[in-house]
Amino acid sequence: MLTLLAGLALILDSNSKQLLHSLTLESTNMAIKVYYDDDADLSLLKNKTIAIIGYGSQGHAQAQNLRDSGCNVIVGQRPGSANYDLAVSHGFKPVSAADAAAQGDLINVLLPDEVQGDVFKADIKPNLKTGNLLMCSHGFNIHFNQIVPPQGIDCALVAPKGPGHLVRSEYVKGGGVPSLIALSEGASETSRKLALAYAKGIGGTRGGVIETSFAEETETDLFGEQVVLCGGVSALVKAAFETLVEAGYQPEMAYFECMHELKLIVDLFYQGGLNYMRYSVSNTAEYGDYTRGPRIVTDQTKAEMKKILSEIQSGQFAREWILENKANQAGFKAVRRRERAHPIEVVGKQLRKMMTWINAKEY
Numbered sequence: 612m613l614t615l616l617a618g619l620a621l622i623l624d625s626n627s628k629q630l631l632h633s634l635t636l637e638s639t640n641m642a643i644k645v646y647y648d649d650d651a652d653l654s655l656l657k658n659k660t661i662a663i664i665g666y667g668s669q670g671h672a673q674a675q676n677l678r679d680s681g682c683n684v685i686v687g688q689r690p691g692s693a694n695y696d697l698a699v700s701h702g703f704k705p706v707s708a709a710d711a712a713a714q715g716d717l718i719n720v721l722l723p724d725e726v727q728g729d730v731f732k733a734d735i736k737p738n739l740k741t742g743n744l745l746m747c748s749h750g751f752n753i754h755f756n757q758i759v760p761p762q763g764i765d766c767a768l769v770a771p772k773g774p775g776h777l778v779r780s781e782y783v784k785g786g787g788v789p790s791l792i793a794l795s796e797g798a799s800e801t802s803r804k805l806a807l808a809y810a811k812g813i814g815g816t817r818g819g820v821i822e823t824s825f826a827e828e829t830e831t832d833l834f835g836e837q838v839v840l841c842g843g844v845s846a847l848v849k850a851a852f853e854t855l856v857e858a859g860y861q862p863e864m865a866y867f868e869c870m871h872e873l874k875l876i877v878d879l880f881y882q883g884g885l886n887y888m889r890y891s892v893s894n895t896a897e898y899g900d901y902t903r904g905p906r907i908v909t910d911q912t913k914a915e916m917k918k919i920l921s922e923i924q925s926g927q928f929a930r931e932w933i934l935e936n937k938a939n940q941a942g943f944k945a946v947r948r949r950e951r952a953h954p955i956e957v958v959g960k961q962l963r964k965m966m967t968w969i970n971a972k973e974y
């Protein structure tokens with residue numbers, strides 16, 4: 612017992628030193644600016660038209676919040692889809708992307724990132740006028756030059772840190788999802804104030820709006836989704852599931868232990884970080900965490916993370932994804948088909964039928 616504790620103390624000590632070091636580095640480098648309701652003036656949008664192009668996850672939420680904040684909103688949404696009907700049912704009269712761009716003073720492009728470049732060139736760019744503010748909720752296309760705004764057009768990013776349905780439901784409750792704001796290089800003070808007013812209109816300044824840059828938003832967003840949120844977590848779960856199944860354990864058990872229960876842990880992270888998760892789980896689980904976790908994510912894993920980050924920073928990832936789209940997503944669709952058939956998906960689909968409360972979504 613004593614030996615165990617001593618070993619644990621050593622591990623904790625070296626971990627916390629590292630953590631302290633990086634925290635100090637961060638706090639000296641970064642003077643974070645956060646804007647709240649009082650820092651933004653909605654009346655600046657009074658005589659302006661805001662064009663929301665795309666009525667999907669973000670579009671439907673931002674358009675409705677802005678309208679409820681008293682702004683004049685026009686929706687650009689192609690006909691023939693459920694999103695078009697949704698916009699109509701919400702009381703909008705959707706027009707084409709080109710018409711919306713022509714009528715908007717602020718034009719927010721809320722289309723999937725991989726189609727924004729083409730729609731911008733064909734429909735939006737020819738309709739831009741000097742003094743318009745071109746907007747987005749993710750910097751990929753501007754940062755990686757798929758959207759090159761003409762002279763005299765400033766760009767602003769207002770990115771809610773949550774999915775559209777949350778942006779809408781929090782706003783309706785009187786709250787707001789914290790958001791990021793960024794301005795293109797050399798953007799005017801007027802553009803900054805308009806972007807802040809926009810952020811207030813969607814409810815962002817109720818939660819707090821953090822200032823960033825197009826580069827930082829784009830690169831950290833891609834890194835997070837590749838290394839942790841989508842890529843890292845999926846690979847970890849699959850490898851653990853396969854390890855148990857290959858060792859002869861029942862796939863159902865492997866599913867529960869390696870995928871299903873992840874939600875409980877993530878909910879604890881969400882509410883109180885690693886500390887709260889470790890406070891809530893058993894001491895046995897906590898000890899296993901400290902002593903085994905670092906054997907899974909090793910120095911080699913971290914070196915690979917750095918490589919992935921440099922591919923993002925150099926534009927290598929962006930170029931690959933843009934070319935993949937030009938090739939009609941040939942490789943992307945092939946790997947998607949293969950992934951969909953993974954045994955963890957097959958067993959998961961069956962098990963979720965036993966848990967009516969989870970509101971299973973099978974695609």
Ligand code: NDP
Pocket residue numbers: 664665666667668669670688689691692693694695720721722723724726730747748749770771772773774775
């Ligand atoms: P969605 O996929 O939910 O919606 C996309 C919209 O674009 C739909 O209205 C869709 O209409 C339309 N659309 C799709 N393809 C085309 C096309 N070829 N031509 C014209 N219209 C098209 O997108 P999101 O709301 O998720 O994403 C929008 C932006 O917001 C992205 O930049 C994203 O990175 C960013 N963002 C998204 C977040 C999220 O949680 N979803 C969070 C923060 C930022 P149709 O129904 O006709 O296909």
Ligand code: MG
Pocket residue numbers: 832835836
């Ligand atoms: Mg993200």
